[in-house]
Amino acid sequence: MRPVLGFRSAALGHSGRAVLTGVDLEFGAGRFVLVEGASGSGKTTLLHSAIGLLPPISGAVERTPGVRALVPQIDALDGAHPASVLETVLSGALSVHLSGSSPGAEVRQRAFELLDALDLTGFADRRVDHLSGGQRQRVLVARALVRQPDLLILDEPTSALDERSARRVLSLVRAAVERGALVLAATHRLDEAWIEVDDVLRIAGGVVEVAELPQSTGALP
Numbered sequence: 001m002r003p004v005l006g007f008r009s010a011a012l013g014h015s016g017r018a019v020l021t022g023v024d025l026e027f028g029a030g031r032f033v034l035v036e037g038a039s040g041s042g043k044t045t046l047l048h049s050a051i052g053l054l055p056p057i058s059g060a061v062e063r064t065p066g067v068r069a070l071v072p073q074i075d076a077l078d079g080a081h082p083a084s085v086l087e088t089v090l091s092g093a094l095s096v097h098l099s100g101s102s103p104g105a106e107v108r109q110r111a112f113e114l115l116d117a118l119d120l121t122g123f124a125d126r127r128v129d130h131l132s133g134g135q136r137q138r139v140l141v142a143r144a145l146v147r148q149p150d151l152l153i154l155d156e157p158t159s160a161l162d163e164r165s166a167r168r169v170l171s172l173v174r175a176a177v178e179r180g181a182l183v184l185a186a187t188h189r190l191d192e193a194w195i196e197v198d199d200v201l202r203i204a205g206g207v208v209e210v211a212e213l214p215q216s217t218g219a220l221p
């Protein structure tokens with residue numbers, strides 16, 4: 001298996017101060033990896049290091065070339081955001097298309113399909129900053145998925161969602177995994193919604209450990 005993402009004896013953190021040390025992990029294509037840990041444990045630090053927003057303090061983080069996409073924490077879209085829902089979703093495809101034409105009919109169709117799948121039918125022309133927190137969070141998910149990423153990073157993507165919306169998001173993420181994406185998603189709450197993940201990483205005390213998969217309680221349909 002050729003790894004899509006590898007952490008090699010990495011120390012990860014900010015301004016030279018390590019939050020996580022001794023990170024040695026490797027992931028191949030088509031895996032859904034959940035990153036669990038308490039608030040402030042270092043989930044965002046790991047995710048931003050994975051996608052390349054944060055360089056390692058020591059060691060290395062290696063990625064195979066490919067399209068990367070990030071669903072940031074929902075507060076990343078707080079404040080004024082005068083763009084429409086459709087413009088915001090299509091902006092996810094812009095850098096992929098920079099070398100060629102602007103996003104064409106195929107990408108627009110994919111954007112509308114994603115909006116439908118995320119219960120946002122009819123919202124294309126609405127301003128993003130006029131939406132609810134949960135609606136904005138789903139727009140961020142659509143913006144990432146429209147890129148059809150090989151490496152998809154999601155930072156607490158269901159934090160503002162009810163159970164139905166969370167399931168919709170996670171089934172779209174699962175479909176991206178089936179198409180071959182490597183997905184890393186953070187949550188501070190491991191619950192039934194995450195039952196379909198392939199691996200769980202638990203962060204505590206500055207260390208990342210491979211943990212048990214969540215078990216179904218049968219509580220949900």
Ligand SMILES: Nc1ncnc2c1ncn2[C@@H]1O[C@H](COP(=O)(O)OP(=O)(O)OP(=O)(O)O)[C@@H](O)[C@H]1O
Pocket residue numbers: 014015019037038039040041042043044045046188
């Ligand atoms: N830009 C930064 N500069 C310095 N320290 C930071 C920065 N961002 C985060 N930290 C620190 O790194 C540690 C881990 O933060 P991180 O955001 O990775 O945790 P988290 O598990 O994602 O938390 P949450 O669930 O609350 O989002 C915390 O102690 C935090 O204060």
